[in-house]
Amino acid sequence: MIILFLNCGSSSVKYSVYDWDQKKSLCAGAVERIGIEGSFISQDRNGYPTFELKRNCKDHKDAINLVIETLTDKEHGVIENINVISAVGHRIVHGGKFAKSVIVDDKVVEELRNIADLAPLHNPAHIMGIEAARALLPNVTHVCVMDTAFHQTMPASSYMYALPRKWYTDYQIRRYGFHGSSVLYTSRRAAVLLGKNVDEVNSIVCHIGAGASVTAVKNGQCLDTSMGLTPLEGLVMGTRSGDIDPSICFHMMKKLNMSADEMYTILNKKSGMYALTGDRFADQRDVRKGAANGDELCKLALDVECYRVKKYIGAYMAALGRLDCIVFTAGVGERATNIREMILKGLENFGIMLDEERNNAADTNKAECCISADNSKVKIFVIPTDEEIVGVQDIVALLAGTYDVYTKFRYIFQEKDYRNKLRDAAFIEEVKKRPFLLKAAVNLPEQLKQELKN
Incomplete structure (x- = not known):
């Protein structure tokens, strides 16, 4: 097919x-x-x-x-x-x-x-x-x-805004959330890596790229997520502001005689990392390079971004009550060693212990990695997302008449022996060049591990 x-x-x-x-x-x-x-x-x-x-x-x-x-x-x-x-x-x-x-x-x-x-x-x-x-x-x-479907399990206490009731009933103003397919895939892969059933696992998924969100997954279902009615709410992103005081918009619209459309453009396309770096860099790779070269605005942009992620992790830890794992995924989450370190630094008292060597080894999107220390109460994973396989299996099941809402449906990647053969092949090539990558990789068959070590 x-x-x-x-x-x-x-x-x-x-x-x-x-x-x-x-x-x-x-x-x-x-x-x-x-x-x-x-x-x-x-x-x-x-x-x-x-x-x-x-x-x-x-x-x-x-x-x-x-x-x-x-x-x-x-x-x-x-x-x-x-x-x-x-x-x-x-x-x-x-x-x-x-x-x-x-x-x-x-x-x-x-x-x-x-x-x-x-x-x-x-x-x-x-x-x-x-x-x-x-x-x-x-x-x-x-x-x-x-992309919003996964978040439909949120309770009303998570998705409702404290706004006029008619805005919800007549105009559907509520939290919807995004990156749903990515969170579904990575949260279920995390359960496999933990050796548990999905409905036993509480996880926090940090999908960090040009667009970014944090999602609290309780017993395999979405409890809360940082993006809202639109992808603008929540974290600081490439060009999106994330959370701000709404009064800023009205104040500056008056000051600058600005239209609603102009403000919308600023919040979505001219804010975020781009604004924090002085209207220069929206791509975090450029921001990290600038920070490494001593650019103070780039350093500030990374500090603001990572602090916002850390705040959401803390809030969702409280909401979940018990946390089994934190997952990093998407372009930045999978590849930016120092960003993961900045986000997690200071969370040791909550049982979140990062292993520096493993974190440094997990700089490739070719394999699932565990980057937490052995004594960490909360596991920390880097899991390459695969939104395509979620959509493809939905389609196949719809054609076969076997599909249902995700809480009643089992995906092939929830199986212990599920392998992404193309990703495995790419990872093998990476390890040949950089053997230290094996230090963090998890869920590799023993035979493959031995072959790579040899």
């Missing part, structure tokens, strides 16, 4: 192709600059050089058509023809009150339109992608995978 997975932005279409029978990803790519001069497609396929092609795409239909052409190309493609595609998955950033993935029909599209203003930077583009893909592939099942 071949699954085409799409993630449509306002001027881009990211895609991947997954072979369910072989349990492996065939390729991943993106069409960039849709509707802008200089559109191009870039595709990565395991074992082959990156393929790039420039072609103007005036809209999402053009872009998805280019994706299909590339996937079926005799030289660069991965499938014989579009007829082998069993389903198309669509990642939806804001699924509103959808509690699970759903097969697309006109009613689903209409509901996404109704909540489009809750995620104006994302959902309108998703809808354009769905319509374009349905037009090009009308005989294929299309499925929406909701």
Whole structure:
């Protein structure tokens, strides 16, 4: 069974192709600059050089058509023809009150339109992608995978805002949360690493990238999460402010005669790390480089970011009552050794003990790692996220009629012997270059460990 997975932005279409029978990803790519001069497609396929092609795409239909052409190309493609595609998955950033993935029909599209203003930077583009893909592939099942679905188990005490009741009843103003597929995957992998059932584990998942969130998972279900109605709330991010006093907005709108749209742009695209570094760096790699070279604003930006994460960890520890593990994932969480150290420093009295050597060894996204000390009461894991496999299995189960809300559904990656073969192969190559990476890696078969040591 071949699954085409799409993630449509306002001027881009990211895609991947997954072979369910072989349990492996065939390729991943993106069409960039849709509707802008200089559109191009870039595709990565395991074992082959990156393929790039420039072609103007005036809209999402053009872009998805280019994706299909590339996937079926005799030289660069991965499938014989579009007829082998069993389903198309669509990642939806804001699924509103959808509690699970759903097969697309006109009613689903209409509901996404109704909540489009809750995620104006994302959902309108998703809808354009769905319509374009349905037009090009009308005989294929299309499925929406909701990034907010995992968080629908939050109690009202977590998701309600202290705002006029009619705002909730008439306009659906509440906390929704995001990065749901990532949290679902990593929290369940953490349970496997702990050797426990999912419903026995309390975890805090720190998904830290350009967008960032912290989620409290109690007995395998979302208890609370830092992002809110939109992805703006919570942590300091690349260009998003995260939590602020709302009065600042009204004060500065008056001072600068600023419109609501202008303020929205500032909070989402001109704040965060970018603002803290003096309107210079939104990418944390640049911020870390600046800090290492003595840039005081870059140092401050990292201090503010890490302190905010630490505060959420502390709050969620209190909310959970008992904490089994902390998980770091996503681009920064998986690769930034010093960021993990800054976040966890000072939490030793709570039984959170970082092993410096293991933490330094976990600087690759190619393997699951344990970076806590042996005497740490709370385990600390670095787990590479895999949102694709969550969506793919949802789609496969929907087609088979076996799917249900995540609290009643078991994923293949919850099995003890689940392996990501492509990631294992990449990790082996990493270890050959840097043997010290083995110090932190967990869940590796003994035979593989011995082979790598030899």
